Amino acid sequence: MHTEHDWITTPITADLIRGALDLEHTPHGVLPHRLPARARAQNTDPQLVAAEAQPSGVRLVFRTRATSVELDTLPTKRVYAGAPPRPDGVYDLLVDGRPAAQSSVRGGGNTLTVDMTAGTATHEPGAPGTLRFDGLPDRMKNIEIWLPHNETTELVALRGNAPVEPVTAGDEGRKVWLHHGSSISHGSDAASPTAIWPALAAALGGVELINLGLAGSALLDPFTARAMRDTPADLISVKIGINLVNTDLMRLRAFGPAVHGFLDTIREGHPTTPLLVVSPLYCPIHEDTPGPTALDLTTIGTGELRFQPMGDPAERAAGKLTLNVIREELSRIVKQRTADDPNLRHLDGRALYGESDFAELPLPDQLHPDAATHRRIGERFAELAFTAPRPLFPNPEPALQKD
Known part of the structure; x- marks a missing residue:
C-alpha cells in the first residue's frame, strides 16, 4: 500500500475521464454516468438506472512518467440469489494504446443482492478497494x-x-x-472492458469511443436521443431491435414513427454527421417469435443462465415485433430517409453475426455473445465501417466535423 510521502495524489476531474457524459460527485468521490442528469431525471426504469451507471467504455486517460499508479475505487458488485458468485469486474491498463495489465478490486465494495424469483434487491454498503499497477515504463507515456x-x-x-x-x-x-x-453493445459476457465489441472496433478503426450501449435499454427513449443530439461526435451509430422484442414494448404501428423520431432528434444536433443504423444480430429465439423474453429460472442454481421466448409467432399478425420484422422496417425507413439524408447508412446486423456464425459460435444463453464472438463482431464492424474500400463511415470533410 501507499504512504503519503511516496505518492502524488491527483484530483479526479472531467479532463481525466473519457466516455462519460456526466460525473456525479458522491461522498466517496465521483461516479461516471453515461447519460446526463436531465435524461436520468426523466427515467423511472431500474434496469436503465443500473445500466447507464455501469461504465462501459469509460476510462481514465492521462500522461505521466510514473512507474507505479494506484487507483482507489468503490465498486458495486451484483450477487444473484441462488447463483454462483459473479467474477470481479476487470480493469484494463493500456500504455500508449497497447494492453499492459489487468486487475480487479477484490474484497471491497458495495454488494447488491438480487433475488430473481422474488423480484427484490438489497444493498449492503462496503469500503473502497485499491488497484496498483507497477513496473510501468520509465518515460513519458x-x-x-x-x-x-x-x-x-x-x-x-x-x-x-x-x-x-x-x-x-x-x-x-x-x-x-x-x-x-443494447446489452450486446454494453458488453454482456465480454472478457474485459477493452474486449467489448465497440471497444475492439474503435481500436481497430482508430477512433475515440463514447459507448451508449445500455443493457436492456435500447428502447428508442427520447431522452437517449436528446443525449446523443447534444454530444459532440464525428461518427454516430444506433443499433436497434433486440430490446424492443425482449421487452415486448411496442407494436409495428408505433415502431416506425418512434425510429423516425429518434433519428430526427439526433439530426437536430448532427445534421450532416455520418449516421449508421444497424439492425439486430442473428438470434434464433426471436427471428420470427415475438417477445417478451424470460429468464429460465430452472438453470440459475446450476450457474447457467438461459433465456427463452414467451411470444407466439402467430402474434405477428397483430403487429408484434420480431427481429425479421424490425430488419425489414429499418431497411425501409433508412431507404426512405436517404432521399433527403445522404449521410445516413444502413447495416444489416447479420453481416456482423449471422446464421453461420451461430452454428460456429452459438450464443451461450441464447441471447448474448461470448468473448470470442465479441471479437468477431468488433473485427467485422471495424472492417465494414472504417476500413472497407467503401466504408459505411466515410471520413467526413473538415466542415462536417463541426456540426
Whole structure:
C-alpha cells in the first residue's frame, strides 16, 4: 500500500475521464454516468438506472512518467440469489494504446443482492478497494485505465510516483464515434472492458469511443436521443431491435414513427454527421417469435443462465415485433430517409453475426455473445465501417466535423 510521502495524489476531474457524459460527485468521490442528469431525471426504469451507471467504455486517460499508479475505487458488485458468485469486474491498463495489465478490486465494495424469483434487491454498503499497477515504463507515456464495463464504479483517488497531466482528446487526431445499442453493445459476457465489441472496433478503426450501449435499454427513449443530439461526435451509430422484442414494448404501428423520431432528434444536433443504423444480430429465439423474453429460472442454481421466448409467432399478425420484422422496417425507413439524408447508412446486423456464425459460435444463453464472438463482431464492424474500400463511415470533410 501507499504512504503519503511516496505518492502524488491527483484530483479526479472531467479532463481525466473519457466516455462519460456526466460525473456525479458522491461522498466517496465521483461516479461516471453515461447519460446526463436531465435524461436520468426523466427515467423511472431500474434496469436503465443500473445500466447507464455501469461504465462501459469509460476510462481514465492521462500522461505521466510514473512507474507505479494506484487507483482507489468503490465498486458495486451484483450477487444473484441462488447463483454462483459473479467474477470481479476487470480493469484494463493500456500504455500508449497497447494492453499492459489487468486487475480487479477484490474484497471491497458495495454488494447488491438480487433475488430473481422474488423480484427484490438489497444493498449492503462496503469500503473502497485499491488497484496498483507497477513496473510501468520509465518515460513519458499515455496511460488509459478502462473501468469494468459491467460493474458500477465510483472513482475515489488516483495516485502515482510522478505527476499526472490530462491528455486533450483532440490532440490525438482521432474522430469521436458515438454508439448506442443494447446489452450486446454494453458488453454482456465480454472478457474485459477493452474486449467489448465497440471497444475492439474503435481500436481497430482508430477512433475515440463514447459507448451508449445500455443493457436492456435500447428502447428508442427520447431522452437517449436528446443525449446523443447534444454530444459532440464525428461518427454516430444506433443499433436497434433486440430490446424492443425482449421487452415486448411496442407494436409495428408505433415502431416506425418512434425510429423516425429518434433519428430526427439526433439530426437536430448532427445534421450532416455520418449516421449508421444497424439492425439486430442473428438470434434464433426471436427471428420470427415475438417477445417478451424470460429468464429460465430452472438453470440459475446450476450457474447457467438461459433465456427463452414467451411470444407466439402467430402474434405477428397483430403487429408484434420480431427481429425479421424490425430488419425489414429499418431497411425501409433508412431507404426512405436517404432521399433527403445522404449521410445516413444502413447495416444489416447479420453481416456482423449471422446464421453461420451461430452454428460456429452459438450464443451461450441464447441471447448474448461470448468473448470470442465479441471479437468477431468488433473485427467485422471495424472492417465494414472504417476500413472497407467503401466504408459505411466515410471520413467526413473538415466542415462536417463541426456540426
